[in-house]
Amino acid sequence: MATAMANVKQELGREAVILHTRRFKKGGIFGLWGKEMVEVMAAVDTAAATVAEKRPPTIIANTEDSRISAMQLEMSSMRKMIEQMLCQAADNSKESSPLMELLLKNDIEPTIAANLIKGLPDGQSDSRKFLIDRIVNCLQRVEGITVSPSSCKKIALVGPTGVGKTTTIAKLAANFALKEGYKVALITADTYRIAAVEQLKIYGDIIGVPIDIVYSPDELKSALDRHEDKHLVLIDTAGRSPSNHSQIAELQALLSVDSTIETHLVLSTTTKYRDALEIVNNFSVCFPQKILFTKVDEASNLGTILNLVYHFPTSLSYMTTGQSVPDDIELINSAKLATMILRD
Ligand SMILES: Nc1nc2c(ncn2[C@@H]2O[C@H](COP(=O)(O)OP(=O)(O)OP(=O)(O)O)[C@@H](O)[C@H]2O)c(=O)[nH]1
Ligand SMILES: [Mg+2]
Structure with a gap:
């Protein structure tokens, strides 16, 4: 055996791996008096074996399914790569700019944050002021509900x-009816x-405004016709899950009975940006003209507000700041909101 091992070492080198050994007799009769032989099976080398293991598994793309899974694999690895790059970009700029850090702390998307601070002057207080100006710029389009004594706003x-x-x-009804003295009606x-x-x-009873309940687009149409004498008609709708397309289509059909209805999409500021994107996307079939932010x-x-308006320059209307009716609502003020977005 010692001789066999020495031969292995000599032929295959020190890294050789013994895979199998066998002793047997050669010659003699019925296994007696024969010469004892040793058989050693060995292989080189561990380095090659490790390299082979590290190689990604080959994808055999001979069927439609395997092609699709290969594409999925490819896409998921690309996504990981992009996410890593974004994180790296964010980390790099984090080191280089406290303003970048502030934007990221306030959940501004890294790419948007990087664009916002691009080319800002170096001085600390100056650069913050310029950044606020840039954010104000993104929040330029603000328009509340404009009510006129000569027409009916819906x-x-x-x-x-x-x-x-x-x-x-309820907050809007109370403000327009009680504080501003307009004739208001509610429809749910x-x-x-x-x-x-x-x-x-x-709420209608407390505020002293009429309320109609409608079960169909036709009923909405006749309720709106009945309230043509009002300055403002506020229509409440049922909350809809953004992923329920048929419910949203139903909502769209309801509101399409009157093309003068101005639709505001209500979004909570506690919503994650990705979810908010989906909401904006899926409710777009209702053609909302403005976004109203709640739960500030x-x-x-x-x-979320800045991320959204950066990509979708939509008009903003009000923001609500608590549960109290009628006080916790205000028309969005771009400058004030910009400083709130860049909170320390
Ligand atoms: N903290 C806080 N709570 C709010 C604000 N606005 C509404 N809420 C609360 O949020 C909860 C839901 O409010 P609703 O007005 O019923 O919400 P909704 O969108 O009509 O709900 P659905 O009709 O079920 O879709 C209530 O407890 C409200 O008091 C706000 O600005 N801040
Ligand atoms: Mg409701």
Whole structure:
């Protein structure tokens, strides 16, 4: 055996691996008196074996399925790569700029943040002022509800569930009716929950404005016709999950009975940017003219607002800052909102 091992070492080198050994007798009769032989099977080399293991598994693309999974694999690795690059970009600029750090802390998307600080002057206070100006610029398009004594303004609020549509309708109704003295009517199309109708009825009673409940587009049409004498008609709708396309299509059909309805998409500022994107995308079939942001008081930052308007330069209307009716609502002020977005 020692001789065999020495031969292996000599022929295959020190890294050789013994795979198999066998002793047997050669010659003799019935296995007796023969010469004992040793058989050693060996292989080189561990380095080659490691390299082979590290090589990615080969994808055999001979069927449609395997081609698709190869593409999926490719896409997911590309996504990982892009995410890594974005993180690196964010990390790099983090080191180089406290303003970048501030933007990222406020959940501004790294690419948007990088664009916003590009070419800013070096001085600390100056650069912050310029950055605020840039953010104000992104928030330029602000328009509340314009009511005139000579016409009937129709406003509908649409959006995901629980974002504060009904509460906001109550705030708007109270402000326009009680503070500004306009003739206001409420219509609710949220008949899915008894509590929803009750909720708006109570507000209507307190504020002293009429409320209509509508179950169909036709009923909405006739309710709107009945309220032509009002200065402002506020339409509350049922909260819709952004991924439920048929419910949103139903909402769109309801609102299309009157082309003069101005639709505001209600979004909570506590919504993550990716979710907000999906909401804006899926509610776009209702053609909202403005976005109204709620729950500013609950959000740890307002990054979602800037991320959205940076990519979709939509008009903004109001922001709500608490549960109190009618006080916790204000027309968005770009300068004030910009400083809130860049919170320390
Ligand atoms: N903190 C805070 N809470 C708010 C604000 N606006 C509304 N809310 C609360 O959010 C909850 C849901 O409000 P609703 O007005 O019923 O929301 P909605 O969008 O009508 O809900 P659905 O009709 O079920 O889709 C209530 O508890 C409100 O008091 C706000 O600006 N800040
Ligand atoms: Mg509601």
